[in-house]
Amino acid sequence: MTEHPMASPLPNILGLSGVGPHENKRARKLGRAFEGPMIFVAMWIVFEWYLQSKAERPIAVTAFTDWFIWGFFLLETVVLTIAVDNKKRYLVNNWANIVIVAAGLPVLWETLPHAGGLRVLRLLAIFIVLMNTSGTFRKIMGRNHLGPTLMVSFVIIVIAGTVMAAIDPNVETPLDGIWWAWVTVTTVGYGDIVPGSTAGRLFGSFLILMGIGLFAMLTASFSSFFMQQDEKDLIREEKHNTRRLTEMATRIEALEGKLDRLIRYSEQVEQRRLEELNKKR
Structure with missing residues (x-):
C-alpha cells in the first residue's frame, strides 16, 4: 500500500x-x-x-x-x-x-x-x-477533519451501544446495542430494537440529538468539499479565460504595431511619389 x-x-x-x-x-x-x-x-x-x-x-x-x-x-x-x-x-x-x-x-x-x-x-x-x-475519498477525508470525525463517531457508537446493553433490558448483547446505536445515530430507526426502560429512553434521546448534530456536521463537511471543488473549477476557468484574453490583447497590440508600420510605410511611399511628381514638373 x-x-x-x-x-x-x-x-x-x-x-x-x-x-x-x-x-x-x-x-x-x-x-x-x-x-x-x-x-x-x-x-x-x-x-x-x-x-x-x-x-x-x-x-x-x-x-x-x-x-x-x-x-x-x-x-x-x-x-x-x-x-x-x-x-x-x-x-x-x-x-x-x-x-x-x-x-x-x-x-x-x-x-x-x-x-x-x-x-x-x-x-x-x-x-x-x-x-x-x-483520490476523491482521500481529498474528502483530508478536509475539515472528516477522518477524525468519523473515527470519533465510530467510538461513540460502540460506547453508546455497550452502555445501552448494560442499562436497558430490551438490548440483550453489546452487538445488539451497537446496531441500535448505529441506526439511532443515523436517524434511520428500524424499530427492531427499542429501549424499554426510562433510562434507556433518556439515553436514546440524548443519542438522537447527538446523531442529528453529528450528521449535520458530516453533511456540512461533504457540502463544503464539493463547493470548494466547484469554486476551484470556476477559478481555473477564470484563469484560463484571463490567459486567453491576455494572449488576445498581446496579438492585438502586435497587429496594431504592424498597422502603424504599414501606415508609416504607405505615407513614406506616398510622400516619395509626390516628390518625384514635383521634380518632373
Missing part, C-alpha cells in the same frame, strides 16, 4: 500507512503495484465469506485460498520492508500488517475456532487500500 499526501490520518491510526511519500521511488512503485492485486483479494474475501456462510461443511477451495491470502499479506510485508529505506519506521507505521500475518495464520483458525474472528483484520486492511486508491 502507498501512502498519499492527501490521505486522512485514519491509516496512521490503524497501523496501515503503507509506503510513505518520503521513501525511495522503487519502494513507492512496488507499493502501488500491490494495490491492484489487493483489491482483487478484497473481492475474493467477501465472496469467500459468502460461500462459507452458505455451505453446510467446509469447502476445500476456501481452505486453499485462506493460505493464499495469508501468503499474499506475508509477501507484501516482506517485499515492501526490504524495499523501503527506513525499515523500522515502515514496520512501526504498518504494525497492523504484522498482526494480520502473525494472527491470520489459517492453522490457528483450525485449532482455535474463536481465532477465526481475526479474519476481520484482513477486511480492515482492504478497506484502507480502497480508501487510499480513491
Whole structure:
C-alpha cells in the first residue's frame, strides 16, 4: 500500500500507512503495484465469506485460498520492508500488517475456532487500500477533519451501544446495542430494537440529538468539499479565460504595431511619389 499526501490520518491510526511519500521511488512503485492485486483479494474475501456462510461443511477451495491470502499479506510485508529505506519506521507505521500475518495464520483458525474472528483484520486492511486508491475519498477525508470525525463517531457508537446493553433490558448483547446505536445515530430507526426502560429512553434521546448534530456536521463537511471543488473549477476557468484574453490583447497590440508600420510605410511611399511628381514638373 502507498501512502498519499492527501490521505486522512485514519491509516496512521490503524497501523496501515503503507509506503510513505518520503521513501525511495522503487519502494513507492512496488507499493502501488500491490494495490491492484489487493483489491482483487478484497473481492475474493467477501465472496469467500459468502460461500462459507452458505455451505453446510467446509469447502476445500476456501481452505486453499485462506493460505493464499495469508501468503499474499506475508509477501507484501516482506517485499515492501526490504524495499523501503527506513525499515523500522515502515514496520512501526504498518504494525497492523504484522498482526494480520502473525494472527491470520489459517492453522490457528483450525485449532482455535474463536481465532477465526481475526479474519476481520484482513477486511480492515482492504478497506484502507480502497480508501487510499480513491483520490476523491482521500481529498474528502483530508478536509475539515472528516477522518477524525468519523473515527470519533465510530467510538461513540460502540460506547453508546455497550452502555445501552448494560442499562436497558430490551438490548440483550453489546452487538445488539451497537446496531441500535448505529441506526439511532443515523436517524434511520428500524424499530427492531427499542429501549424499554426510562433510562434507556433518556439515553436514546440524548443519542438522537447527538446523531442529528453529528450528521449535520458530516453533511456540512461533504457540502463544503464539493463547493470548494466547484469554486476551484470556476477559478481555473477564470484563469484560463484571463490567459486567453491576455494572449488576445498581446496579438492585438502586435497587429496594431504592424498597422502603424504599414501606415508609416504607405505615407513614406506616398510622400516619395509626390516628390518625384514635383521634380518632373
